[in-house]
Amino acid sequence: xxxxxxxxxxxxxxxxxxxxxxxxxxxxxxxxxxxxxxxxxxxxxxxxxxxxxxxxxxxxxxxxxxxxxxxxxxxxxxxxxxxxxxxxxxxxxxxxxxxxxxxxxxxxxxxxxxxxxxxxxxxxxxxxxxxxxxxxxxxxxxxxxxxxxxxxxxxxxxxxxxxxxxxxxxxxxxxxxxxxxxxxxxxxxxxxxxxxxxxxxxxxxxxxxxxxxxxxxxxxxxxxxxxxxxxxxxxxxxxxxxxxxxxxxxxxxxxxxxxxxxxxxxxxxxxxxxxxxxxxxxxxxxxxxxxxxxxxxxxxxxxxxxxxxxxxxxxxxxxxxxxxxxxxxxxxxxxxxxxxxxxxxxxxxxxxxxxxxxxxxxxxxxxxxxxxxxxxxxxxxxxxxxxxxxxxxxxxxxxxxxxxxxxxxxxxxxxxxxxxxxxxxxxxxxxxxxxxxxxxxxxxxxxxxxxxxxxxxxxxxxxxxxxxxxxxxxxxx
Amino acid sequence: xxxxxxxxxxxxxxxxxxxxxxxxxxxxxxxxxxxxxxxxxxxxxxxxxxxxxxxxxxxxxxxxxxxxxxxxxxxxxxxxxxxxxxxxxxxxxxxxxxxxxxxxxxxxxxxxxxxxxxxxxxxxxxxxxxxxxxxxxxxxxxxxxxxxxxxxxxxxxxxxxxxxxxxxxxxxxxxxxxxxxxxxxxxxxxxxxxxxxxxxxxxxxxxxxxxxxxxxxxxxxxxxxxxxxxxxxxxxxxxxxxxxxxxxxxxxxxxxxxxxxxxxxxxxxxxxxxxxxxxxxxxxxxxxxxxxxxxxxxxxxxxxxxxxxxxxxxxxxxxxxxxxxxxxxxxxxxxxxxxxxxxxxxxxxxxxxxxxxxxxxxxxxxxxxxxxxxxxxxxxxxxxxxxxxxxxxxxxxxxxxxxxxxxxxxxxxxxxxxxxxxxxxxxxxxxxxxxxxxxxxxxxxxxxxxxxxxxxxxxxxxxxxxxxxxxxxxxxx
Numbered sequence: 001x002x003x004x005x006x007x008x009x010x011x012x013x014x015x016x017x018x019x020x021x022x023x024x025x026x027x028x029x030x031x032x033x034x035x036x037x038x039x040x041x042x043x044x045x046x047x048x049x050x051x052x053x054x055x056x057x058x059x060x061x062x063x064x065x066x067x068x069x070x071x072x073x074x075x076x077x078x079x080x081x082x083x084x085x086x087x088x089x090x091x092x093x094x095x096x097x098x099x100x101x102x103x104x105x106x107x108x109x110x111x112x113x114x115x116x117x118x119x120x121x122x123x124x125x126x127x128x129x130x131x132x133x134x135x136x137x138x139x140x141x142x143x144x145x146x147x148x149x150x151x152x153x154x155x156x157x158x159x160x161x162x163x164x165x166x167x168x169x170x171x172x173x174x175x176x177x178x179x180x181x182x183x184x185x186x187x188x189x190x191x192x193x194x195x196x197x198x199x200x201x202x203x204x205x206x207x208x209x210x211x212x213x214x215x216x217x218x219x220x221x222x223x224x225x226x227x228x229x230x231x232x233x234x235x236x237x238x239x240x241x242x243x244x245x246x247x248x249x250x251x252x253x254x255x256x257x258x259x260x261x262x263x264x265x266x267x268x269x270x271x272x273x274x275x276x277x278x279x280x281x282x283x284x285x286x287x288x289x290x291x292x293x294x295x296x297x298x299x300x301x302x303x304x305x306x307x308x309x310x311x312x313x314x315x316x317x318x319x320x321x322x323x324x325x326x327x328x329x330x331x332x333x334x335x336x337x338x339x340x341x342x343x344x345x346x347x348x349x350x351x352x353x354x355x356x357x358x359x360x361x362x363x364x365x366x367x368x369x370x371x372x373x374x375x376x377x378x379x380x381x382x383x384x385x386x387x388x389x390x391x392x393x394x395x396x397x398x399x400x401x402x403x404x405x406x407x408x409x410x411x412x413x414x415x416x417x418x419x420x421x422x423x424x425x426x427x428x429x430x431x432x433x434x435x436x437x438x439x440x441x442x443x444x445x446x447x448x449x450x451x452x453x454x455x456x457x458x459x460x461x462x463x464x465x466x467x468x469x470x471x472x473x474x475x476x477x
Numbered sequence: 478x479x480x481x482x483x484x485x486x487x488x489x490x491x492x493x494x495x496x497x498x499x500x501x502x503x504x505x506x507x508x509x510x511x512x513x514x515x516x517x518x519x520x521x522x523x524x525x526x527x528x529x530x531x532x533x534x535x536x537x538x539x540x541x542x543x544x545x546x547x548x549x550x551x552x553x554x555x556x557x558x559x560x561x562x563x564x565x566x567x568x569x570x571x572x573x574x575x576x577x578x579x580x581x582x583x584x585x586x587x588x589x590x591x592x593x594x595x596x597x598x599x600x601x602x603x604x605x606x607x608x609x610x611x612x613x614x615x616x617x618x619x620x621x622x623x624x625x626x627x628x629x630x631x632x633x634x635x636x637x638x639x640x641x642x643x644x645x646x647x648x649x650x651x652x653x654x655x656x657x658x659x660x661x662x663x664x665x666x667x668x669x670x671x672x673x674x675x676x677x678x679x680x681x682x683x684x685x686x687x688x689x690x691x692x693x694x695x696x697x698x699x700x701x702x703x704x705x706x707x708x709x710x711x712x713x714x715x716x717x718x719x720x721x722x723x724x725x726x727x728x729x730x731x732x733x734x735x736x737x738x739x740x741x742x743x744x745x746x747x748x749x750x751x752x753x754x755x756x757x758x759x760x761x762x763x764x765x766x767x768x769x770x771x772x773x774x775x776x777x778x779x780x781x782x783x784x785x786x787x788x789x790x791x792x793x794x795x796x797x798x799x800x801x802x803x804x805x806x807x808x809x810x811x812x813x814x815x816x817x818x819x820x821x822x823x824x825x826x827x828x829x830x831x832x833x834x835x836x837x838x839x840x841x842x843x844x845x846x847x848x849x850x851x852x853x854x855x856x857x858x859x860x861x862x863x864x865x866x867x868x869x870x871x872x873x874x875x876x877x878x879x880x881x882x883x884x885x886x887x888x889x890x891x892x893x894x895x896x897x898x899x900x901x902x903x904x905x906x907x908x909x910x911x912x913x914x915x916x917x918x919x920x921x922x923x924x925x926x927x928x929x930x931x932x933x934x935x936x937x938x939x940x941x942x943x944x945x946x947x948x949x950x951x952x953x954x
């Protein structure tokens with residue numbers, strides 16, 4: 001039962017710690033919700049009354065409410081005031097990773113016992129959406145929209161806006177060691193869009209196969225196959241993808257690699273294999289398609305520079321704002337050898353498929369103003385803290401469990417005893433925990449040799465993180 | 478030579494007509510630029526000084542300046558004040574229509590005489606980009622970004638945001654007589670994106686051919702052919718597209734129609750042919766793909782309702798913000814029969830190709846708040862005025878020339894004497910006028926029977942309209 005403000009008022013006891021009033025109030029409210037003292041549906045006092053009760057400025061309370069609404073702890077609706085969010089629903093609707101979501105738990109209420117709808121989301125592939133820098137993005141958007149020339153509102157150039165390509169060239173050179181010139185960059189609506197365009201162009205050039213890694217996203221594989229390409233899988237060992245196998249693949253015109261941080265197994269390609277893949281491309285006239293999906297996030301030392309820096313004429317670099325900022329923006333980019341850049345832009349223009357020009361200009365401004373760097377830095381600290389908490393929690397609850405792939409990125413791999421992955425995933429589903437197994441990423445032709453969980457520790461909002469971590473520890477051996 | 482404010486001040490004579498001060502000031506400034514009294518590069522007095530001189534509020538002057546900057550009459554740059562824009566450069570770079578632009582004039586400076594680079598742009602297919610409602614759009618965007626739930630920043634549903642589909646369902650029912658329910662709507666990144674998805678789905682269903690009209694965009698035709706579909710062309714007579722021919726086309730599973738306003742010839746499909754196309758779809762199990770690209774703009778009577786209203790199970794409705802608002806936003810929508818909606822959303826999801834979620838939410842807010850209705854109303858008045866000026870100018874300069882297709886839309890067709898279209902286009906190119914001939918839109922299998930110009934009267938900004946009209950009249954017989 002939802003209690004009423006009258007009852008709630010009598011129970012109000014919020015311990016305010018620390019000097020920062022708003023943060024303290026938020027902590028106290030979160031704690032009251034977490035402990036169950038504030039039930040779901042409970043209507044909170046108006047910001048005015050609570051401010052008067054606590055001797056705070058009304059704005060401090062209103063801001064705290066607004067942030068808690070944004071975090072999913074509270075809900076606000078015109079006419080019904082601010083209430084404690086229903087806890088039975090997940091705090092964040094569970095987005096599935098593009099292609100590898102676990103079988104969705106059947107909905108309740110059909111009479112048979114079924115796993116709970118997921119409440120905790122540790123699927124990989126999505127950053128913490130609650131951290132999207134709304135105010136800074138809006139500032140960049142406002143400035144971009146105000147300064148945009150009229151022609152920006154027209155159909156536009158399939159390469160993408162020059163302003164954005166210029167800002168990206170500077171950023172990618174600085175942050176990722178990419179040899180980027182604006183005319184070699186093509187903006188796309190996501191990594192998958194870029195891969196589809198490149199697949200079409202390679203197929204049109206007569207390429208038969210594009211090699212892929214043993215583990216990766218079905219979505220990528222499927223796209224290439226739909227473009228008419230074969231996708232032989234390279235072997236995998238404890239040092240990562242066996243790029244030396246490329247030399248033995250007849251008719252292979254390109255290879256898709258997550259060189260800086262193998263997806264999903266983690267780990268950077270070692271230097272000799274980096275050299276091998278580029279040597280293969282040079283010798284064979286092939287291309288390396290470098291999927292640098294989370295290159296910004298490396299914790300323990302300098303980021304591994306992009307493979308593209310080794311040979312910009314043989315490596316196609318693909319980057320995205322989906323992990324560093326938000327997938328909802330649909331902004332990604334390719335840096336291409338000259339001829340490919342022309343052909344990819346033509347393929348893109350043929351279907352008139354661009355990202356919104358105001359968004360491109362806003363992103364250019366976001367990069368130029370330093371807001372992107374600031375955001376990435378802040379998120380790197382936050383994700384690193386979560387990673388450390390994950391490692392510590394696993395060590396405490398399940399000391400046998402090895403955690404790997406943690407030097408970089410937004411996910412880690414927890415090794416499981418042989419043959420236990422499916423059972424662990426089922427147990428997770430019963431606990432309302434959405435999480436993926438490594439075998440969901442295994443290419444069909446690759447024999448199963450690993451059991452493990454892929455834990456997307458960036459995915460939940462801060463308010464859901466501890467709960468998700470607890471649920472995870474509960475299913476470990 | 479740019480004059481200085483000191484000299485300019487002495488010449489200042491602005492006749493303010495009417496009571497609305499800002500509009501009057503803008504008219505007076507435009508007139509001073511048009512007549513040459515204010516030369517290109519001339520620095521205008523500061524808004525403060527001019528306001529003092531004219532006894533106006535400073536904001537009134539500042540607003541008028543800002544609008545004239547947005548329209549391309551003036552330029553404003555930090556530190557160099559507000560100046561009259563250079564007239565030698567085109568006010569708006571000349572965008573080419575997606576697929577049917579005239580051969581681009583070679584660039585100057587190679588020593589041979591060549592046509593001038595186009596200064597006047599009457600290509601069809603683009604609205605007046607200077608009229609994009611920046612302030613209202615920004616307001617909607619700000620509100621949308623502030624109110625967006627966190628999950629909006631995630632990968633999202635391939636159908637598009639519910640908020641937008643709900644707002645569109647309401648709008649399309651009210652404004653276009655479309656039977657729309659949110660679950661039948663799929664948001665896409667432009668008409669072409671939608672057509673590509675439908676083409677793929679129809680091909681996967683085993684459809685062999687999609688019939689097209691005798692005149693239309695190559696781009697659309699080409700997309701369907703690349704999806705593996707044949708594109709037989711229906712005949713055309715003085716009453717429009719001969720939809721009765723559909724019954725004789727074996728293996729034809731759909732027809733692409735611009736029923737409300739044939740593109741580019743103008744004219745609405747008459748009622749008996751509207752009925753015929755829907756009857757054909759019902760009898761054959763086929764689909765009508767209704768390209769309602771400019772349904773908002775009808776001048777002389779109520780808009781022709783969408784064909785989709787006749788049978789929502791057999792007509793796929795495709796609409797776009799590209800003409801009513803701006804192509805640069807990349808926002809369009811489809812209203813589909815139930816089964817097709819599922820399949821189209823799946824095809825879209827398979828390549829993870831969505832419009833930016835903040836943009837979708839902003840457009841939903843733009844619709845809900847009434848800003849879209851206001852903008853369309855204002856543009857309808859403005860385009861209608863231009864259309865009337867076009868008709869009057871042609872009547873004055875070339876009374877033999879018949880103007881057709883003028884009841885609706887953003888373009889008109891000027892009939893030319895048989896065999897003169899190519900020569901007229903060449904003459905236009907020499908005068909720096911970009912304009913298209915009807916035969917650039919003729920399907921390859923359709924015999925040439927018409928000569929004419931397709932005049933996109935919405936394309937130039939206000940500052941370029943009179944010049945473009947003059948150039949056009951100069952090439953008419």
